[in-house]
Amino acid sequence: MKTILLPFLTFSESAQGRVVPPSGFTARLTVLTAAAMAFLAVFALALSLATGRLAERWGNELARASTVRISAPEDQVDAQIKAALDVLNTTPGVASARVLSRDEEMALLEPWFGPSLPVDTLPLPALIEVIETAEGYDGEGLRLRLAGEAPGAVLDDHSRWRRPLIKAASRLRFLGYVSLILIAGVTAGMITLAANAALAANAQVIRTLRLVGATDSYIARAFERRFTLRGFTGAVIGAFFGTVAVALLPSAQLEGGFLTGLGFSGLQWFWPCVIPPLAGFVAFLATRFAALQTLRRLM
Amino acid sequence: MIEFHDAGYGYGGRELLTEMTLSLAPGSFHFLTGPSGTGKTTFLKLCYRELQATAGRVSILGQDTRDMGRDEVAQLRRKIGVVHQDCQFLDHLSLGENVALPLTVADRPRDDQDLVDLLAWVGLTEQIKAKPPELSGGERQRAALARAVIMSPDVILADEPTGNVDWEMSLRLLQLLIELNRMGKTVVIATHDMHLIRQAKSQVPARVLRISNRRIQQAGADL
Numbered sequence: 001m002k003t004i005l006l007p008f009l010t011f012s013e014s015a016q017g018r019v020v021p022p023s024g025f026t027a028r029l030t031v032l033t034a035a036a037m038a039f040l041a042v043f044a045l046a047l048s049l050a051t052g053r054l055a056e057r058w059g060n061e062l063a064r065a066s067t068v069r070i071s072a073p074e075d076q077v078d079a080q081i082k083a084a085l086d087v088l089n090t091t092p093g094v095a096s097a098r099v100l101s102r103d104e105e106m107a108l109l110e111p112w113f114g115p116s117l118p119v120d121t122l123p124l125p126a127l128i129e130v131i132e133t134a135e136g137y138d139g140e141g142l143r144l145r146l147a148g149e150a151p152g153a154v155l156d157d158h159s160r161w162r163r164p165l166i167k168a169a170s171r172l173r174f175l176g177y178v179s180l181i182l183i184a185g186v187t188a189g190m191i192t193l194a195a196n197a198a199l200a201a202n203a204q205v206i207r208t209l210r211l212v213g214a215t216d217s218y219i220a221r222a223f224e225r226r227f228t229l230r231g232f233t234g235a236v237i238g239a240f241f242g243t244v245a246v247a248l249l250p251s252a253q254l255e256g257g258f259l260t261g262l263g264f265s266g267l268q269w270f271w272p273c274v275i276p277p278l279a280g281f282v283a284f285l286a287t288r289f290a291a292l293q294t295l296r297r298l299m
Numbered sequence: 300m301i302e303f304h305d306a307g308y309g310y311g312g313r314e315l316l317t318e319m320t321l322s323l324a325p326g327s328f329h330f331l332t333g334p335s336g337t338g339k340t341t342f343l344k345l346c347y348r349e350l351q352a353t354a355g356r357v358s359i360l361g362q363d364t365r366d367m368g369r370d371e372v373a374q375l376r377r378k379i380g381v382v383h384q385d386c387q388f389l390d391h392l393s394l395g396e397n398v399a400l401p402l403t404v405a406d407r408p409r410d411d412q413d414l415v416d417l418l419a420w421v422g423l424t425e426q427i428k429a430k431p432p433e434l435s436g437g438e439r440q441r442a443a444l445a446r447a448v449i450m451s452p453d454v455i456l457a458d459e460p461t462g463n464v465d466w467e468m469s470l471r472l473l474q475l476l477i478e479l480n481r482m483g484k485t486v487v488i489a490t491h492d493m494h495l496i497r498q499a500k501s502q503v504p505a506r507v508l509r510i511s512n513r514r515i516q517q518a519g520a521d522l
């Protein structure tokens with residue numbers, strides 16, 4: 001006996017596997033459906049992982065995206081900074097607001113002007129870093145209030161337009177997961193139907209097995225073994241082609257990274273390998289459930 | 300071994316067997332006779348709990364059949380060898396595999412030499428690889444007997460085991476059952492064949508149960 005991957009999945013021409021006659025057509029149909037479902041599962045998985053990556057990256061960029069710049073006559077700067085901070089600290093959706101020190105400002109400017117910037121001689125505007133909560137603030141409202149309280153304050157929130165996209169990406173990831181669950185459910189349902197058909201077709205065989213002392217779980221195992229193997233085999237085929245198809249997608253790494261490649265990255269390529277054992281497990285559970293139910297009924 | 304206490308059975312409310320009180324002692328040898336349709340097969344089915352008594356109580360190997368779980372029934376069947384009147388086989392397996400089926404489903408190892416010896420005894424050595432549909436009625440019946448005894452059960456219930464075989468083969472099968480009985484096994488044979496009963500009585504203290512008027516009676520010595 002050769003055991004592969006799963007303990008309950010033993011490849012063998014053992015007597016137990018053979019007590020139920022082979023059934024060509026439903027067998028092939030089960031393998032085919034499992035393959036199709038695994039193929040779809042690879043795409044749902046790719047979608048979930050890619051949108052997850054996207055949402056995470058954009059979210060990180062967004063977290064420290066906004067600044068308020070104060071450009072005012074020298075004698076008003078401190079008053080306006082204070083006014084702007086008051087506004088920000090009372091704005092819902094703002095987690096914190098903090099005046100950047102001169103060193104921090106220089107660090108921000110360095111990429112553009114190089115380290116030898118004669119910063120002391122430059123009239124740098126004061127910058128307030130705004131960190132948002134997860135819900136975010138109302139940009140227009142904040143802009144209006146700032147205009148009223150601190151006329152020299154300019155809200156710079158140029159990356160905030162991505163916020164709805166992040167929401168969409170998260171929603172898409174969620175839908176991807178829902179699809180995976182649905183695919184597992186459909187697979188389980190389909191295997192249950194196939195197993196029920198096989199049990200019904202073998203009612204006479206089951207009767208004979210019972211007469212010679214076979215327990216329900218013995219008979220159920222004979223069917224489980226089969227459908228687990230079929231679900232697994234089909235899923236291997238489907239997952240393989242699905243992964244190849246994802247690998248062949250044009251890499252959509254556009255400038256600016258608006259679209260990340262809709263595929264897997266790095267270790268994520270191992271995720272499709274999880275699909276066949278999972279399909280086998282789903283098939284195993286579905287068949288066991290169907291068999292024990294039916295056997296109880298077929299007294 | 301098997302006890303009936305005022306047991307009865309009816310298909311769909313129509314009473315077929317009633318007021319059966321009897322006990323099949325360990326090591327006993329019984330024949331069961333009666334006209335066709337009187338319930339011989341039904342009685343045997345009560346003995347291996349294919350059917351459950353609709354009245355009274357039946358206990359098999361010390362177990363009350365009423366409160367037996369499904370797995371207990373399966374375990375029970377392994378201790379009772381049954382030759383079914385309609386000889387059910389798995390048509391996709393060879394005769395040898397069919398005869399060894401009780402061992403297979405009990406996850407017991409199968410000794411191929413024992414299987415060959417057993418098949419030789421019922422004269423089916425040649426057919427070991429044949430599929431059941433390719434066998435004659437008599438061959439199937441002999442195979443059914445071989446399958447019934449392969450687990451070395453305590454009780455052997457045979458429903459017309461000689462229905463389709465010639466006299467010589469009947470005697471041979473009877474001889475096998477008598478041998479088993481001498482080894483201490485309880486044997487019940489349903490049959491119409493009075494010659495067979497007489498033949499057996501000359502070798503073992505066989506008793507005859509007769510079904511008549513919906514009841515089971517011990518037939519007299521005269522038969």
Ligand SMILES: Nc1ncnc2c1ncn2[C@@H]1O[C@H](COP(=O)(O)OP(=O)(O)OP(=O)(O)O)[C@@H](O)[C@H]1O
Pocket residue numbers: 310315333334335336337338339340341342384
């Ligand atoms: N599953 C069933 N449902 C309804 N009636 C049945 C069923 N099985 C048997 N019967 C009826 O019960 C009666 C007894 O049947 P049984 O098979 O026990 O007779 P038998 O004595 O073995 O007959 P034979 O000698 O022909 O084998 C018959 O009248 C038969 O029609």
Ligand SMILES: [Mg+2]
Pocket residue numbers: 339340341384458
């Ligand atoms: Mg009968």
